[in-house]
């Protein structure tokens with residue numbers, strides 16, 4: 113069984129399903145399709161599926177032209193009788209999208225890339241893993257490889273997904289293969305993409321790991337096998353907790369320097385000249401995105417079940433999530449210096465994406481900043497070349513259409529995201545008052 117699957121993988125004839133076609137799943141699906149694999153994308157969102165089947169991408173890192181190129185790729189193995197009639201083709205067979213899980217009957221591998229958010233009490237919300245696992249369990253078959261990529265707590269693959277899949281009557285390592293491989297995609301990164309970012313892989317058994325390693329090795333230059341799925345799950349959580357803690361450290365350093373009358377940026381730049389033992393992190397308005405503000409809580413939740421309090425995670429979370437308040441106080445101070453109260457003043461938030469040059473506003477500190485400013489009676493406007501509208505707390509904001517006019521009419525301009533397309537000298541020239549959370553001015 114293992115040899116059969118390996119032969120299909122190495123011959124690029126294995127049919128691959130990617131479940132969850134978001135920031136992570138779509139680039140992965142495209143990477144496999146571009147290597148000639150027949151790829152089927154499955155998503156519960158019919159709007160996304162329809163867009164993909166029209167050849168339209170909604171993920172910034174995958175321009176529609178790349179999907180369009182797949183249209184003309186060589187006709188492929190997803191033969192018409194292998195795909196249900198409701199599955200439309202975008203590309204003569206190398207990439208198709210569907211909402212219908214029954215297509216899995218024809219697939220050799222299924223890679224799960226569904227969201228793993230937190231619930232209101234900031235505990236893991238694994239409902240998407242459960243629902244995709246339940247759907248998968250109905251269609252899993254002998255010889256299939258299943259890989260979970262969604263970031264989650266150590267033990268999810270073994271304790272949650274494996275029993276669900278085994279309810280089919282099939283046994284892991286004997287009838288099917290199961291692995292965990294954390295996604296490391298860095299949206300907007302022009303250098304590190306799917307193909308050149310090393311990929312960590314842990315299997316439920318040695319055979320599971322070998323098959324998953326073989327699959328990823330077809331599209332990724334370096335694979336890092338580890339001994340188990342909990343190990344692979346923990347690797348991802350260490351990576352993101354490392355970032356969360358170090359960002360919190362530098363944010364707190366900024367607060368301390370502020371109190372001491374020292375320029376934190378000069379300190380960071382000078383410290384960064386040390387050729388070993390120091391890694392540069394920069395202070396800012398807080399943390400955002402689907403990873404750093406959320407993933408560490410998956411780990412601390414798991415540790416709570418073992419009666420252990422993950423203190424670094426808790427402290428880093430407190431410091432980072434308090435940064436929007438710190439910066440709003442800076443706006444209040446700056447306006448005060450200019451003889452104005454925040455209430456009634458117009459504040460222009462420049463950039464609302466959680467980091468530069470991307471369009472993702474999930475967990476962006478800009479959302480908290482806008483909310484805090486509005487709660488204090490400010491007239492808040494925003495401008496972001498990547499984010500045309502911003503829906504938050506049942507309210508939809510629209511990006512200011514004329515940047516120059518918006519700069520000129522603001523009592524205070526708050527730089528929140530340092531998009532490369534901004535002309536900073538012009539911002540400095542036009543703004544009456546600036547609070548710069550990114551040190552671009």
Ligand SMILES: NC(=O)c1ccc[n+]([C@@H]2O[C@H](COP(=O)([O-])OP(=O)(O)OC[C@H]3O[C@@H](n4cnc5c(N)ncnc54)[C@H](O)[C@@H]3O)[C@@H](O)[C@H]2O)c1
Nearest residue numbers: 132133134135136155156157226227228243244262263295
């Ligand atoms: N975005 C990133 O930068 C990033 C980086 C590394 C890891 N991750 C992790 O990857 C995972 C996915 O993140 P994302 O940013 O791609 O999320 P996303 O919200 O962009 O995409 C997830 C997709 O899954 C779909 N989906 C939800 N339930 C489904 C189901 N039962 N069956 C099929 N499709 C379903 C959604 O409709 C959505 O299109 C998360 O665990 C995240 O933590 C994200």
